Amino acid sequence: MWLIDRLVEQHIAEAQKNGELDDLSGSGKKLVLDDDSHVPPGLRAAYRLMKNSGYLPPELEIRREAVELDQLLAGLTPDDDSYDQHAKRLVLLEMKLRQAGMSTTFLRGDYGDRVHRHFKGKEDV
Numbered sequence: 573m574w575l576i577d578r579l580v581e582q583h584i585a586e587a588q589k590n591g592e593l594d595d596l597s598g599s600g601k602k603l604v605l606d607d608d609s610h611v612p613p614g615l616r617a618a619y620r621l622m623k624n625s626g627y628l629p630p631e632l633e634i635r636r637e638a639v640e641l642d643q644l645l646a647g648l649t650p651d652d653d654s655y656d657q658h659a660k661r662l663v664l665l666e667m668k669l670r671q672a673g674m675s676t677t678f679l680r681g682d683y684g685d686r687v688h689r690h691f692k693g694k695e696d697v
Contacts, residue, residue: 638665
Protein backbone atom coordinates (compact mmCIF):
# COMPACT_ATOMS: atom_id res chain seq x y z
CA MET A 573 0.00 0.00 0.00
CA TRP A 574 1.26 3.47 -0.85
CA LEU A 575 2.16 5.93 1.90
CA ILE A 576 -0.54 8.36 0.82
CA ASP A 577 -3.13 5.55 0.89
CA ARG A 578 -2.15 4.76 4.47
CA LEU A 579 -2.43 8.41 5.49
CA VAL A 580 -5.86 8.70 3.87
CA GLU A 581 -7.07 5.52 5.55
CA GLN A 582 -5.78 6.83 8.89
CA HIS A 583 -7.61 10.15 8.48
CA ILE A 584 -10.81 8.37 7.48
CA ALA A 585 -10.60 6.04 10.47
CA GLU A 586 -10.08 9.01 12.83
CA ALA A 587 -13.01 10.90 11.30
CA GLN A 588 -15.24 7.83 11.67
CA LYS A 589 -14.14 7.38 15.27
CA ASN A 590 -14.96 11.04 16.03
CA GLY A 591 -18.36 10.78 14.31
CA GLU A 592 -17.46 13.32 11.64
CA LEU A 593 -18.84 11.11 8.87
CA ASP A 594 -22.16 10.23 10.50
CA ASP A 595 -24.33 12.89 8.85
CA LEU A 596 -23.13 12.67 5.26
CA SER A 597 -25.75 12.97 2.53
CA GLY A 598 -26.44 9.62 0.91
CA SER A 599 -25.29 7.71 3.96
CA GLY A 600 -26.64 4.16 3.87
CA LYS A 601 -27.68 4.43 0.22
CA LYS A 602 -26.28 2.45 -2.68
CA LEU A 603 -23.22 4.10 -4.21
CA VAL A 604 -23.75 4.97 -7.87
CA LEU A 605 -20.50 4.83 -9.79
CA ASP A 606 -20.01 6.06 -13.34
CA ASP A 607 -18.89 3.55 -15.92
CA ASP A 608 -15.27 4.46 -16.43
CA SER A 609 -14.23 1.17 -18.02
CA HIS A 610 -13.15 3.06 -21.17
CA VAL A 611 -10.62 5.09 -19.14
CA PRO A 612 -7.23 3.46 -18.52
CA PRO A 613 -6.96 2.36 -14.85
CA GLY A 614 -4.03 4.70 -14.18
CA LEU A 615 -6.06 7.73 -15.27
CA ARG A 616 -9.39 6.97 -13.58
CA ALA A 617 -8.68 8.93 -10.39
CA ALA A 618 -7.54 11.98 -12.37
CA TYR A 619 -10.58 11.81 -14.66
CA ARG A 620 -12.91 11.51 -11.67
CA LEU A 621 -11.27 14.54 -10.01
CA MET A 622 -11.64 16.61 -13.17
CA LYS A 623 -15.25 15.54 -13.62
CA ASN A 624 -16.15 16.31 -10.00
CA SER A 625 -14.57 19.76 -10.28
CA GLY A 626 -16.71 20.59 -13.31
CA TYR A 627 -13.98 20.32 -15.93
CA LEU A 628 -15.02 19.25 -19.42
CA PRO A 629 -12.60 18.33 -22.20
CA PRO A 630 -12.61 20.96 -24.97
CA GLU A 631 -14.66 18.80 -27.37
CA LEU A 632 -17.38 18.25 -24.78
CA GLU A 633 -17.38 21.94 -23.87
CA ILE A 634 -17.94 22.74 -27.56
CA ARG A 635 -20.72 20.14 -27.69
CA ARG A 636 -22.37 21.68 -24.61
CA GLU A 637 -22.22 25.15 -26.18
CA ALA A 638 -23.63 23.81 -29.46
CA VAL A 639 -26.58 22.24 -27.64
CA GLU A 640 -27.26 25.51 -25.81
CA LEU A 641 -27.10 27.51 -29.06
CA ASP A 642 -29.39 25.02 -30.79
CA GLN A 643 -31.93 25.44 -28.01
CA LEU A 644 -31.58 29.23 -28.16
CA LEU A 645 -32.10 29.26 -31.93
CA ALA A 646 -35.21 27.12 -31.56
CA GLY A 647 -36.77 30.02 -29.66
CA LEU A 648 -35.75 32.67 -32.18
CA THR A 649 -37.10 33.48 -35.61
CA PRO A 650 -34.74 34.02 -38.57
CA ASP A 651 -35.69 37.71 -38.70
CA ASP A 652 -34.52 38.22 -35.10
CA ASP A 653 -31.48 40.55 -34.90
CA SER A 654 -29.27 38.02 -33.12
CA TYR A 655 -30.30 34.96 -35.16
CA ASP A 656 -27.53 35.25 -37.77
CA GLN A 657 -24.82 35.71 -35.15
CA HIS A 658 -25.94 32.68 -33.12
CA ALA A 659 -26.50 30.53 -36.20
CA LYS A 660 -23.01 31.33 -37.54
CA ARG A 661 -21.51 30.41 -34.18
CA LEU A 662 -23.41 27.13 -34.22
CA VAL A 663 -22.19 26.30 -37.74
CA LEU A 664 -18.61 27.00 -36.60
CA LEU A 665 -19.00 24.78 -33.54
CA GLU A 666 -20.43 22.00 -35.70
CA MET A 667 -17.36 22.19 -37.96
CA LYS A 668 -15.03 22.07 -34.94
CA LEU A 669 -16.82 19.00 -33.60
CA ARG A 670 -16.52 17.25 -36.95
CA GLN A 671 -12.82 18.10 -37.13
CA ALA A 672 -12.41 16.54 -33.69
CA GLY A 673 -14.04 13.38 -35.03
CA MET A 674 -17.25 13.79 -33.05
CA SER A 675 -20.71 13.12 -34.41
CA THR A 676 -23.00 16.10 -34.86
CA THR A 677 -26.18 14.12 -35.37
CA PHE A 678 -27.53 15.56 -32.11
CA LEU A 679 -27.85 18.83 -34.06
CA ARG A 680 -29.73 17.30 -36.94
CA GLY A 681 -33.22 17.92 -35.65
CA ASP A 682 -34.85 21.17 -36.53
CA TYR A 683 -31.48 22.90 -36.50
CA GLY A 684 -30.07 21.32 -39.64
CA ASP A 685 -32.95 22.27 -41.86
CA ARG A 686 -33.57 25.63 -40.23
CA VAL A 687 -30.01 26.99 -40.19
CA HIS A 688 -28.85 25.53 -43.48
CA ARG A 689 -31.98 26.83 -45.23
CA HIS A 690 -31.43 30.23 -43.60
CA PHE A 691 -27.87 30.53 -44.92
CA LYS A 692 -28.47 28.99 -48.33
CA GLY A 693 -27.48 31.58 -50.90
CA LYS A 694 -25.80 33.90 -48.40
CA GLU A 695 -22.15 34.47 -49.21
CA ASP A 696 -20.89 36.07 -46.01
CA VAL A 697 -21.35 32.99 -43.78
